[in-house]
Amino acid sequence: MATASATDEQRAPAREPVLSIRDVSKGFGAVRALTDVALDVYAGEVVALVGDNGAGKSTLVKILAGVHSADQGTITFNGAPVSIPSPTESRELGIATVFQDLALCDNLDVVANLFLGRERGGLAIDEEGMEQQAWEACRQLSAKIPSVRIAVASLSGGQRQTVAIARSLIGEPQIVILDEPTAALGVAQTAEVLNLIERLRERGLGVLLISHNMADVQAVADRVVVLRLGRNNGVFRTADVSYEDIVAAITGATDNPVSSRAHTGAADKEQAE
Structure with a gap:
């Protein structure tokens, strides 16, 4: 079986990860959702976070999004230790999270959804400037949106996911977290979303992809991080x-002991350096 090894770690990029998590734990009463979890995401890389229901994926995403705070452990962003006490702090740090429910307003058009809560202009909203930036965001993703003035309720599932991803780019993030972006989508719409993920990687963004679909994971992810019962249970190179x-x-x-030892050794080495 192919697992990460010491040789693999030597082939890993020498550059510093944009996002690095070490020994992160989180409990809810007597339930331990996460225990000593470690994870790295580099610029221009898609990392898939996979695991069964209850593995801790959603808890980790919410910690990075500022919804929950970790009980212990460190989060490093661009080489500096950070805390993420709120969703606002997460966005300002450079982390954009697209949750599975997308949180779009069906009665509003694409432009309004992209800038909801952060409209441009003073007393008079800069509708023209917002529309131009909306088109630019869609062009950067090669998005198939008929018009940025169409109501979101009129869009397909894949197009709605496109709007949610485009909205995440408005704040110029360095890391984009996608929570089950292809869930409940058809084949054509899934392919459209996977193309969007590749566009994000081409733009040099780090992407953390949470998915149950192994075909999607193997299609776009560079590495796969497995969580089981709230713990790391393998780090793999997709190829x-x-x-x-x-x-x-x-x-x-x-239980992938080889992978676990390699990952722990790499973490210790990075901390020592």
């Missing part, structure tokens, strides 16, 4: 791992 290997790590058919 070197099979579908069966990932599923085995998710279900616990293997």
Whole structure:
């Protein structure tokens, strides 16, 4: 079975990750949602975070989005330790999160959704400037949106996901977190969203993709991080791992001790440096 190894770590980029998580733990009463979780995301890289229901994926995403605070551990952004006490702090830091429900207003058009709560202009809203920036955001993603003045209620599932992703780019983030972006989408719409993810990588953004769809993961992810029962259970390079290997790590058919040792060794080395 192909797992991350010391040789793989030596081939890893020498540059510093944009986002680095070390020993992050979170509990809700007697329930331990996360225990000593570690994760790195580099610029221009898609990292898939996978795991069964209850593995801790949503909790980790909410910590990064500023919804929950970690009980312990460190989060480093661009090499500096940071705290993320609120969603506003997360956005200002450079982390954009697109949750599964998208949080779009169906009765508003694309422009209004992109700038909702952060409209440009003073007493008079700069509608023309906002519309131009909306078109620019869509062009950067090669988005298939018929008009930025169309109501979101009229868009398909894939187009709605496009609007949510484009909205995340308005604040010039460095990391984009996508929570199950292809859930409940058809084949054509899924392909459209996967193309958007590739556009984000081409723009040099770090992407953290949460997904249950292994086909999507293997199509766009550079690395796969597996969580099981709130703990790391494998870090894989997508090109070197099979579908069966990932599923085995998710279900616990293997605990990937080699991967765990390699990941821990790399973390210790980075901290020492």
